[in-house]
Amino acid sequence: MREAARERAFDVLLWLLLCVPVLLTSDPDDGGSWTQVAVGVALLALCVALGRRRPVPALALTVVVSLTHGTELFTPSYVLALVAFGYLAGRREERTRPALWLFGAVPVAGLVLVLVTGGTPAHWFALLLSLALAVVAPWLIGRYVRQYDRLVRSGWELADRMEREHAAVADRERLRERSRIAGDMHDSLGHDLALLALRAGALELDPALGPEQQRAAGELRRAAADATARLRDIIGVLREGDDEAPVAPPDETVAELVARARASGMAVTLADAAEPPSEMAARALHRVVQEGLTNAAKHAPGAPVAVVVERDPGVVRVRVTNGPGGPGPGAGPGREPGHGSARGDAAPVTTASSGLAPSGLASSGLASGGAGLVGLDERVRLAGGSLRHRTTAEGGFALSAVLPLRPPAPRPAAPRSARELDLARRQVRRGLARAIWIPLALLAALGLLMAGVALYTQHQTYLEPEDYARIRVGQTRAEVAGYLPDRHLDGRPQRVPVEPPGMDECLYYRATMLAAIPVYRLCYVDGRLAGKAELG
Template identity: 70%
Template sequence: MRERVFDLLLWLLLCVPVLLRSDPNDGGSWTQVAVGLVVLAGCVAVSRRWPLVPLAVTVAASLPATLELFTPSYSLALVAFGYLAGRRQEHTRAALWLFGAIAATGLVLTAVTHTSFGQWFTLLLALALAVVAPWLIGRYVRQYDRLVRSGWELADRMEREQAAVADRERLRERSRIAGDMHDSLGHDLALIAIRAGALEVSPDLGPDQQRAAGELRRAAADATARLRDIIGVLREDDAAAPTSPPGETVEELTARARASGLAVTLDPTPVPTLPGMSGLALHRVVQEGLTNAAKHAPGSAVSVTVAQDSTDVRVRVISGPGTVEGRRGGAPAPGSGLVGLGERVRLAGGTLTHRATEDGGFALTAALPRHPPAPAPPAAPTSARELDRARREVRKGLARAIWIPLALLAALALLMAGVALWTQSRSYLEPADYDRIRVGQTLTEIDEAAEDWPDHPLDGPPQVVPAEPPGMDECRYYRSTLLAAIPVYRLCFVDGHLADKAEVP
């Protein structure tokens, strides 16, 4: 509704000059008024869908009235439709082609009607001021509105993102806690099961104590399985792998497992120290290998071997088949622990492999870089990229709003200079031809006597020249030099015959 009201008011405003300047009192007719009102109504109606069409129609209606383009009836329409074209048109190429076509059409009409090139220069000036300048203002307003709209959209999006930041932080903390429970508590529960298994077969305990130890071992194993199934791999990609206890070394980890009853050997001692994520990944590989051995092959011997070279550190955890009755030996299925461990090693820049050994055991191998890769810089937020893109578009629009009129003015100045030189050359009279002219000759005889008679005389006498001889019907002035404005040749005629010739300063 608002758009229709705006279009109606625009049409009424543009009709005022037509009603005032195209009626019979100003040399027009009511037919011209009616046609103008209908044409303007059609232009306003299509201006939103095809912004350049009303501008082209208005120019077509103005050129028949005057080649100078600027008419009292449609001058306001030119300015309005030029602004709306820049405001509503998405691309600029079609508008530039239209401006070029208007200038070319004016030049053709000037040549066909044999009028002065001064009118064409006036057309170019009217085109620049009444059409191109409002169009550039419309382009600037469009780019500015786009920047403002993008800013509000980004502000709204940032508010929604800020509302989601708290939720993400809570989920991340929960994920970290879940990862700590899965990695650390699972390992501790496995060691508890080993201790209970050792008590279950101890000859120093009675049947009731051995049965209670077996129930404790089974309960620990079941708790470990439920912990793995419920939590899964929930740790964030960039979260540090937890150690239990915090800051525990590989030597301390194997010693604690050995104290719990697991037959563990470590070679060499001490283990090489790795920085950052590689060191945490090394600890996690050994921890996961010991956990798998305690759960899937209790009672088997476990060997931890660490080898290093100039670039990598390779750690291998090999466990044999289980020896405790009722427990399943062999390779564990690739569950959440191995999946999470593989992701941890990958983030540290290494590789992880696991396989079953020939004797029914399990081998876990990891290769870790001594110098982990630097973390990739965080990508710029989408909102920041879009704001930067919107700013670049506005800067481009402002640049076009500056260099386009400057280029047009420079081209117009060069064109005017070229046409001025061409006009001067067409009104130049060779001194030799001037000497051949005799008083009493007609124009036809003068043209035959001269080798290169100029096509056009000057439009009028130069400023501050001597008075013309009395009694002359017509005096014509020609340039005596191409570049200088004075002196000039003056030829005066009476009854079509040359009556006086002179070189006037």
Template identity: 70%
Template sequence: MREPLRERLFGLGLWLLLCLPVLLKSDPDDGGSWTGVAVGVALLGGCVAVSRRWPLVPVAVVVAVSLASAPELFTPSYSLALIAFGYLAGRRQEQTRAALWLFGTVAAAGLLLTVATHSSLGQWFALLLTLALAVVAPWLVGRYVRQYDRLVRSGWELADRMEREQAAVADRERLRERSRIAGDMHDSLGHDLALIAIRAGALEVDPGLGPAQQHAAGELRRAAADATARLRDIIGVLREDDAGAPTTPSGETVEELVSRARASGLSVSLAPAPVPTLPGMSGLALHRVVQEGLTNAAKHAPGAAVSVAVTGDGPNVRVRVASGPGSTAPAGLASGGTGLVGLDERVRLAGGSLAHRGAGDGGFVLEAVLPRNPPAPLPAAPTSARELDRARREVRRGLARAIWIPLALLGALGLLMAGVAVWTQAQSYLEPEDYAGLRIGRSLKEITDDAEDWPARPLDGPPRRTPAEPPGMDECRYYRSTMLAAIPVYRLCFVDGHLADKAKVP
């Protein structure tokens, strides 16, 4: 309720302020009437009431009332209302096309009114000047203030958005860390548990052990299988589908990884030695490809021979892990189905590609191509900075329009006035030969009929400091004697429609 109350108080104050010139300048003491005062106060109240919903309606109403009072549009009673409603229209109106149409209509209506009342074009020029300074200029200032408020509001919105994005980034980092933990558990613990199960399975069928030792080895194998299943469940909770590739905390090399698998009883061959080293994400992805290949071979093809080959191929390194057909996997070993999916994501983020397929002899082949120099991550697009810069550009354009549009209107008005002045001079120019041929006593009709190019119209009045007219004359007309100078002029005075005096006056 606070904002509507503030708006009502503002509207009441604006109405009282705009009514003050009407009360002072439209009362009977200034040539007006109390009826005119009442009508003006009521119209201003209605304009203030609708100015927020229809900002251009008050401008149109006040312009119409001003034109009815003064064709030049400038009235002491409503000039303040023109300025105030012009500013509010620019401040509150979103689109500019309707305002431009209104300004053009006012200019055209002023021209039609000038022609209809047979007034001089100077009256229309005064209307255009009043329109530019009292309506258009405040409207442009209101537009600029609107753009500036939008910039400030955009700044606060961007600040609030950045805070929310920062909180969201923190949440994503926590989720990504959980995903890294899940990947580490799958990569390291899953691999180790698979090797433990292989060793326990070998001990379980070893004829050199007694029944008690074989039974204990079987329990160890089943415990490893159960731990692998529980690990899969934990990974299902922690791993996220859209999480980034986890990193490998272990700093062991591919040779150390193969040696550890060989010591666990897995038949592994590595060629060539030493293995090419790769930096950054490519090196981590290489280690993971070999680790996943050995883990899958130990789980799904126990007893099969595994070959690991890492070869250089120009800017890339190709790694291939192939396992032959083995005996049936021990019962209880579970497969989560996420190892190859996570591995493919890690290889992709490193800039490489992963492929896996079954071999013709019943084995399995895992291949990956990794770049020696992984691509740099793309920088985040500065969305907030772009939006703020766009808002600043809009404010600068609004300020520029608030400056150059009134200047352009004044320049165009000056050119128009200069053109009309030249045209008026041409219409009021009397040729020296025609002036010399004038005879006293002739009627105006005879004079205009005999002249080849008589001026279309005389001057509006005598120039300043012109000598007094001869006494007893009914009418005196003034014509220009030169095209470019205002003086001297020709003066023709008539009595009963006949030429009674002619003179060239300075």
């Protein structure tokens, strides 16, 4: 309600202010009439009423009223209204096309009005100048103010949005930290549990132990398998699908990782001919080897594993390859796959139990739901490399990655709020540029047009020297007209002597195109040429 009351008060004050010039210039004591005053006041009230919802029609009505009072558009009664409604049209109207149509229609209508009323080109030029200064320039200023207000409003809206979103940042960070913890649990604990199951399987098959000890080792192996399954389920709950892969640094080198796996009973060989890469690539390299060893321990028990790390120009290549799974206690029907067998720290021990079939190795990287390889691929991608995995021709599994030695630093994307604020700033700058160059362009176009019309008018009044020489005193006007241009000058130019006495009429013509003088003067008496002269 207060906003509506302020708007009504502003409209009333604007109407009263615009009525003052009408009252002063249309007063009956000053050549006007009370009818003109009443009509002007009523039309201004209508324009003010339209200005809120239809600002461009209100401006058009003001232009029409001004043209009815003078073809030059600049009238003392309505020039203030032209400026005010021009500014309000730019300030309130969202679209620019209606105003541009109006600015294009006014010169055309003014030209027709000048021709109908018998005006001169100077009247039309004055109309164009009044349109540019009293209508277009205020409109552009209004457009700029509108763009500036939009920038300020956008800034406050973005600040308010950031304040509202700030409360959710802490919760989002806690969820992200849970996801990182879940990834680390999957990467490190899953690997350790797989090695634990492998060592328990070796104890279960050790003939040096009694039946009770072998049964306890089997229970330990099954408990490790159950713990691995529960860990996978918990990871599925905690880990968010759109989070980045965890980038926690490894606790050990690749050589230490391979040595720990070998101590657990895996037959692992390491060929390391590469220098340590960057920190990001080192983390990814450790994870590739860890994932390859974990998959081999879970899905190819007893199979030999080869880890190769080598360096090419600018990149580090790592490849983890395991053969087909050998027979072991953990690879039978109804039993948890992925548990190998070994005797203490020695080479793997094979038994008569059926191991993981070569055909089952094709899905070895996905037996745990694919979370390991999916997360590993994301980690490698963040390091700037690429990951590949495939089934070998012998029925084994190969996991390989290519990592750059110096991955490019990621370029953080600009926040959405910053992009929106930058867009609003660019719009304001464009509005300011238009407010400057459009009036200048209009003035330049008007100057060129006036110069062209002036040259055309001068050409129409230019008398060629050869034609002037052919004219003879005593010839009739009809005979002289054959040598004359289409038009003559309007009156005697300045600094030209007065006409000789006794002449009925004297006409002046330009003797040069680019100067006001010299001129040719032809004087007539009783329809015949009585004298001619070149003056100036």
